[in-house]
Amino acid sequence: MKNSAFILFLTIGCLLVFTVAQAQDSLKYINSRKDTSSINQCIIYITEWPEYPGGSVAMRQFIYEHLQYPKYALDNKIEGRVVLAFTVDTDGSLIDIRILKSVDKSVNEEAIRIVKLMPKWKPGKDYFGEKSLSKYKIDIIFNLPIKENSFTK
Missing domain, CATH: 1.20.5 (Single alpha-helices involved in coiled-coils or other helix-helix interfaces)
Structure with missing residues (x-):
């Protein structure tokens, strides 16, 4: 015992x-941590996640308004979901943008272009309440536009 x-x-x-x-x-x-150039430098304990200005609904609206379906993808009837990862820097800028799930080169490039166009985000905060590098992941869905006459007999 x-x-x-x-x-x-x-x-x-x-x-x-x-x-x-x-x-x-x-x-x-x-x-x-001085070097903010690497995605591997992110703090694990994020207490306040980064946020797109206006929230997720505003982000989806931004994507919808700025998405330009690539001609190559239209001509070849390519559609699908592109998953991107990036780091929200302490000043709210998006760095280290990467493709996690690919559809096609033209569609991937358009997804990256849209993310690069985004305004600065509200940065995440770490356990101590300080602005912190934060990893974030989004997906952008590319659906071929429906022709108006496609449902008529």
């Missing part, structure tokens, strides 16, 4: 030491 209690306290003590060491490393990492 004494052995079990000793092992339990030893395990808890080791976990405490590991947790404190981990927290100190995290603080050093947060305080030392």
